Amino acid sequence: MDLLDQVFLSNRSWAQGMVKNNKDYFKNLSLTQVPKYLWIGCSDSRVPETEITGSKAGEIFVHRNIANLVHDDDPSLLSVLKYAVDYLKVEHIVVCGHLNCGGVKAAFDGLEDEHLGDWIADIKSSYMSNKDDLSEIVSNTDKINRLAELSVVKQVEKLSSMKVVKDAWGRGQHLHIHGWMFDISTGELNSLKELSPEKRVWAI
Numbered sequence: 001m002d003l004l005d006q007v008f009l010s011n012r013s014w015a016q017g018m019v020k021n022n023k024d025y026f027k028n029l030s031l032t033q034v035p036k037y038l039w040i041g042c043s044d045s046r047v048p049e050t051e052i053t054g055s056k057a058g059e060i061f062v063h064r065n066i067a068n069l070v071h072d073d074d075p076s077l078l079s080v081l082k083y084a085v086d087y088l089k090v091e092h093i094v095v096c097g098h099l100n101c102g103g104v105k106a107a108f109d110g111l112e113d114e115h116l117g118d119w120i121a122d123i124k125s126s127y128m129s130n131k132d133d134l135s136e137i138v139s140n141t142d143k144i145n146r147l148a149e150l151s152v153v154k155q156v157e158k159l160s161s162m163k164v165v166k167d168a169w170g171r172g173q174h175l176h177i178h179g180w181m182f183d184i185s186t187g188e189l190n191s192l193k194e195l196s197p198e199k200r201v202w203a204i
């Protein structure tokens with residue numbers, strides 16, 4: 001059996017198991033979605049948001065890209081953000097980075113590539129603006145992980161200045177933006193920063 005045959009087999013087994021526990025599971029799931037928050041995460045296969053947060057289908061609205069970046073000219077991100085905030089009325093947006101991120105490492109290594117290099121240019125700029133602080137860290141692995149944290153904080157701040165978010169806060173909508181890191185070596189999520197209409201800030 002090839003890999004993709006196995007995927008379909010696993011899918012049927014999962015679907016049957018869900019119905020066995022709750023015969024109306026898919027009937028209810030097909031009616032609507034009421035996700036609790038928008039997750040902006042890395043495409044890395046080791047950071048599956050539903051699994052690491054113990055969530056179920058219908059609980060997280062998701063946008064993932066390489067190195068969990070927020071570009072204000074990215075139509076995919078902008079449409080997801082708009083739908084999540086204006087229509088689904090999520091109360092939380094989480095930007096989740098992770099340690100040992102290949103995208104951040106590529107930026108640190110100065111990767112020049114027609115598509116990848118352009119995409120991660122924002123991390124290179126985070127590196128340049130924090131060069132002095134990062135130079136005090138001895139190991140490259142620790143430098144890359146710190147750069148990943150700094151980039152998450154930057155993405156949270158960028159989100160807070162985007163029109164969709166500012167409009168939501170302007171009309172009194174309850175919306176918090178969080179910066180989290182996932183530690184692949186322990187499986188733990190940690191909070192770095194939160195921004196809310198009250199502008200409460202917890203920085204690392």
Ligand SMILES: [Zn+2]
Pocket residue numbers: 042043044066067068098100101102103104
């Ligand atoms: Zn990553």
